Amino acid sequence: MIVEIEGSSAAEIAESLRTLIERGALRPGDALPPVRALAEQLGVNRNTAVSAYRQLTNAGVVVTLGRGGTRVAGASPVAQEGFAADTALRDLGTGNPDASYIPDPSDALASIARRPVLYGEPVIDPGLEQAAHAWMSADLPSGTPMRITVTSGAADAVERLLAQALTRDDAVALEDPCFLTSIHTVRVAGYRPVPVPVDDEGMTVDGLRAALEQGVRAVICTPRAQNPTGASLSAERASDLRAVLADHPYVLVIEDDHYSLLSQQPHHSLIGREHRRWALVRSVSKFLGPDMCLAVTASDPETADRLAMRLTPGTTWVSHLLQRLVHALATDPAVLAGIRGAGEHYAARNRAFADLLRAEGITTSPGDGLNVWVPLGAPARAVSEQLMRRGWLVRPGDEFALGDRAPSDRLRLTVHDLDDADLAKLASDIGAAVRTVRAQQRLAG
Known part of the structure; x- marks a missing residue:
């Protein structure tokens, strides 16, 4: 051989x-x-x-x-977001928004019928571009030169942003634990992931500094509702990260603000005023629904030009019907009020679950976002096996880990659509499962 x-x-x-x-x-x-x-x-x-x-x-x-x-490697299944196939268990690993809180597009659809768009016309619908510019510039340093690009979702934007800046085996700084799609994007493209630890205030300063010392050419950061942990950058942490990046102005910084309008936290950016290569990406999938495959990217003009060039051989533009629909929904006061209500609902359900876990002796922060990151004090896979016997399908933290490290003691749970009775039962079952696993460990030890 x-x-x-x-x-x-x-x-x-x-x-x-x-x-x-x-x-x-x-x-x-x-x-x-x-x-x-x-x-x-x-x-x-x-x-x-x-x-x-x-x-x-x-x-x-x-x-x-x-x-x-x-x-x-064999053709082993790769962890993905969404419902698990062929299971009779109650699936708590989906990462999905609650369908009942996704706005009904019927009225907006009736209002967007206009003349067809033909080849050679502007690729961004003027109404959406104007609204997006105001939305994105509000969270960037005043006076920052920027351009808007529209892609088929955040994952599409991130993949194309990396492709316009990197070559195979280039290093990319990723949060650890990390969003599943980011792991897949980097792995499939042949880039080298460099893990940056995440704590309760987001990406750590020492971790980013170490990654830059290893020569990363891009950094992907989630400023709010980090998936899976729910952490959001504090103002102090964002300032410290900007200070570290100030010595590396040509490293591409991609800020994936996927939770945006639903977030209960303010947006603190790690993109500094003098940074030369950057992109702020906001998808609409969490608040308008996963089938709304559209994301808005604000970036420096050169990155915007390169990103647009990456679009030309393939999709070229995102459907103007979809662009108009997103614009109609995202500027409707009633829809925006519903989105704010959805964000409050997710936060309230996660807080309620954290309170129930505390009664079982498990302390967790509800964080921000669609999921709860639960520390168990016991191996997550063993606990997940116990929960399967009780009718629950959960995601162990190992699926979100980068690099080689000890098996995770965390679960990522999507619980916001459980009623009060099921929420209480889940907390009780997790407590029982953890106690069983700890007892087994004591016997084995």
């Missing part, structure tokens, strides 16, 4: 291995040569072989198993 691998650079070696895997010469579970053996066989530096394996690991083509070596 070793003699079949070719290449003198990391990219050539990685491509050779990809070809062998695609042609079936290497199959899922097959072991790859140890790094030292591969480097000696090909006559390259050990770091070159390490880089080749890292590229394949980041892309999900191979997996590193410590002493078990590096092996070809």
Whole structure:
């Protein structure tokens, strides 16, 4: 097998291995040569072989198993947001908004019928562009030069923003624990994720500083309702992060303010007045519904030009019917009042659940957002297995982790659509599950 691998650079070696895997010469579970053996066989530096394996690991083509070596990855399912398929359990891992709080678009749809849009016309609907400019500029430093771009959702915007600035194996700073879609975007594109720890005030200063020292070329940060933790940047933390970034003005900073209009927290940006490469992304999916695949991006003019260029070979523009519908809904006072009510509802249900958990001896912050991040003091996967026996399907924190670290003791739960009785039952069942797992650990120890 070793003699079949070719290449003198990391990219050539990685491509050779990809070809062998695609042609079936290497199959899922097959072991790859140890790094030292591969480097000696090909006559390259050990770091070159390490880089080749890292590229394949980041892309999900191979997996590193410590002493078990590096092996070809199988077609294992990847964690995704949304409802789990084929389960009879009560699913608490969806990350979905409450459908009853998504605005009815019927009246707005009747008001947007206009002449067709043809090739060569402006790609952004004028009404939406004007409203978006006011919305985004209100949360950026006064006088900051900016341009608006519309994409098919936040994930689309982030993927294209990274693609216009990075090449394969470039390093990207990601929050740890991290939003699932960000993990997938970075992995599939072959970028190198660098974890930055998150605490109750958001991305940590020391973590960002360490990531910059490792040469990251982009930073993705959630200023409010960080998924999965629910943390939001405090004013002091945002100021400290801006100070760290001041020495790196050309590192692309992407701020994913996905919760925006629903948030119960003020927006504190880590984008400084003098930063040269930046983008603030706001999707409408949390408050107008996941099927409204539209996000507005404000960015510096050069980044906006590059982002628009990334759109031209494919979608070119987002449907003007969708743009007009979003504009009609997002400027309707009744709809905006409903969105504010939805945000208050999510916050109230999460607070109620945190209070019930406290009675079970489990202390958690309700945070901000659609989910609650619950510390258990016991292995999350073992607790989740106990909860399955009680009729609940939950997400253990391991799914959101970057890098190699101990198994998580956290659960991410979407509980805002449970009634009072189910909320109380869930808290009681979690308390019982944690006590069972701890008892098992004591017996095993």
